[in-house]
Amino acid sequence: MSDTPQSPRGLGIRVRGLRKSFGRQEVLKGLDFEVRPGEVFVIMGPSGSGKTVLLKHLIGLEQADAGEILIDGHPVGAPEVTDCYRMAMVFQSGALLNSLTVGENVGLYLAEHRLKPPEEIARIVSEKLEVVGLEGTENKMPSELSGGMKKRVAIARALVIEPQLIFYDEPTSELDPLSAVVIAEEIVRLNERIGVTSLVVSHDRDLAFGVADRIAVMDDGKILTIGTPGEVRASRDEGVRRFLAAEFRREQTSNLLSK
Amino acid sequence: MFQNIGEMLVLFWRTLTALPLCWRHRRKVFDQFFEIGNASLLMVCILSFFIGAVIALQTGPVLVERGLASAVGGVVGISICKELAPVMMSILIAGRIGSAMAAEIGSMRVYQEIDALRTMNINPVHYLVLPRIVAMALALPLLVIFSILVGWLGGGVVSMANRQIDISFAAFISALQDVVRLKDVVNGVFKSFVFAVVVAVVSCHQGLITRGGPRGIGRSVTKAVVNSIVLIVIIDYLLTRLLLDQ
Numbered sequence: 001m002s003d004t005p006q007s008p009r010g011l012g013i014r015v016r017g018l019r020k021s022f023g024r025q026e027v028l029k030g031l032d033f034e035v036r037p038g039e040v041f042v043i044m045g046p047s048g049s050g051k052t053v054l055l056k057h058l059i060g061l062e063q064a065d066a067g068e069i070l071i072d073g074h075p076v077g078a079p080e081v082t083d084c085y086r087m088a089m090v091f092q093s094g095a096l097l098n099s100l101t102v103g104e105n106v107g108l109y110l111a112e113h114r115l116k117p118p119e120e121i122a123r124i125v126s127e128k129l130e131v132v133g134l135e136g137t138e139n140k141m142p143s144e145l146s147g148g149m150k151k152r153v154a155i156a157r158a159l160v161i162e163p164q165l166i167f168y169d170e171p172t173s174e175l176d177p178l179s180a181v182v183i184a185e186e187i188v189r190l191n192e193r194i195g196v197t198s199l200v201v202s203h204d205r206d207l208a209f210g211v212a213d214r215i216a217v218m219d220d221g222k223i224l225t226i227g228t229p230g231e232v233r234a235s236r237d238e239g240v241r242r243f244l245a246a247e248f249r250r251e252q253t254s255n256l257l258s259k
Numbered sequence: 260m261f262q263n264i265g266e267m268l269v270l271f272w273r274t275l276t277a278l279p280l281c282w283r284h285r286r287k288v289f290d291q292f293f294e295i296g297n298a299s300l301l302m303v304c305i306l307s308f309f310i311g312a313v314i315a316l317q318t319g320p321v322l323v324e325r326g327l328a329s330a331v332g333g334v335v336g337i338s339i340c341k342e343l344a345p346v347m348m349s350i351l352i353a354g355r356i357g358s359a360m361a362a363e364i365g366s367m368r369v370y371q372e373i374d375a376l377r378t379m380n381i382n383p384v385h386y387l388v389l390p391r392i393v394a395m396a397l398a399l400p401l402l403v404i405f406s407i408l409v410g411w412l413g414g415g416v417v418s419m420a421n422r423q424i425d426i427s428f429a430a431f432i433s434a435l436q437d438v439v440r441l442k443d444v445v446n447g448v449f450k451s452f453v454f455a456v457v458v459a460v461v462s463c464h465q466g467l468i469t470r471g472g473p474r475g476i477g478r479s480v481t482k483a484v485v486n487s488i489v490l491i492v493i494i495d496y497l498l499t500r501l502l503l504d505q
Contacts, residue, residue: 056374059378060377061374061377061378082380087378088378088379089374089375089378091371091374091375093370093371095370095371095372095374095375096372096375097367097372097375097376098366098367098370098372099363108379108381109379109380109381112379112381112386113380113381114283157379161379
């Protein structure tokens with residue numbers, strides 16, 4: 001997140017022995033994994049498995065009780081990381097600033113760090129909004145947008161940073177299938193275009209298998225398996241199989257009710 | 260409680276060290292300044308007029324009865340500028356603006372807008388707290404000066420109109436001028452400056468530590484207003500004691 005662009009390549013992440021508890025509840029139970037530079041890495045798992053807490057640790061919004069997180073070899077939160085690398089996050093809710101227009105939200109990073117003159121910022125904002133299919137929405141307020149549009153604006157806001165590492169928190173939740181496809185395409189396109197490392201946290205299996213180079217499946221604060229989509233599909237772990245096989249059938253529910 | 264006080268002092272210190280960035284955030288300071296003035300000017304006007312009127316009404320007949328008609332202007336003038344205007348306006352602003360600050364920052368906290376700022380390497384203290392504290396510290400003393408003038412006007416009008424007091428407006432103002440010194444006005448304005456900083460720091464702090472959903476925001480707003488008022492009253496005593504010796 002520097003004011004001057006560094007190396008354009010994506011950043012690698014290494015997580016070692018990460019533990020976190022809230023009160024007596026242990027949410028992360030010693031996680032170890034690595035995200036390679038330039039890959040799309042998806043962390044998948046059921047709700048409450050600790051995915052979002054893990055993501056907050058990776059972006060430096062939470063402090064771990066034990067273990068370490070290294071971004072390109074430096075501890076997360078270290079000045080080398082905050083000052084020298086450009087990282088962005090797309091929040092589950094979009095987390096757009098409601099008091100600002102769409103254009104001001106997208107250009108916020110450039111304006112606050114005074115990286116470009118206002119005319120140049122306006123041009124970049126229009127360009128990034130066009131990339132996510134929202135051209136002409138600069139003057140709208142976030143409250144005027146649908147859930148999917150807010151997420152796309154959040155992606156445009158992340159694009160402006162020209163990140164080397166981008167985190168997505170449940171990017172397709174609350175979206176209709178068509179909007180979800182647009183977001184998934186955007187994640188892949190961005191990865192191919194600028195070589196950014198993308199870390200996606202989601203419980204959307206279609207998204208995960210559609211965009212991931214590698215997938216980690218989490219449950220109950222632990223990683224059950226890590227591998228390519230094919231390897232994860234072939235996993236013999238009971239938790240992984242249950243998560244991947246879960247589906248709703250009306251006749252099952254009817255049978256349960258009749259019992 | 261002590262943790263809260265410690266956190267507020269740290270927040271205040273961080274804001275002080277960020278003061279050189281004020282010019283850079285001047286637009287946000289101006290927006291907040293305008294918001295404070297726009298939201299409170301009419302209420303300040305009404306409240307101040309009637310505070311002045313009530314003080315004149317309460318003290319006037321008693322003083323006139325004892326042959327102290329010339330003291331009415333002084334009593335009303337000094338009580339408004341040294342005590343009532345700064346304290347009442349600060350309490351009004353705590354309720355009107357402090358609550359809005361806590362609610363706005365609290366909702367930004369709950370809906371992850373502050374997390375989003377952090378991920379963009381934008382310091383929330385610089386972006387949110389600094390403009391609010393600076394705007395409040397500029398606006399409240401100005402509102403208090405305005406309140407003092409309107410309060411005096413209210414006292415003068417009632418002293419003139421009320422049959423039991425029956426003092427001309429010119430006599431009221433002349434008596435007021437005999438008693439009230441510039442130092443007294445500065446005294447009241449200085450108090451309001453301190454109260455402004457207290458209200459803004461308490462409200463921003465409550466916003467920043469908001470947890471939970473809408474209920475958490477409601478709790479923060481209530482705490483911001485109540486804590487601000489309690490601190491205003493306590494600090495008012497301490498400042499009055501301090502300034503009494505000057």
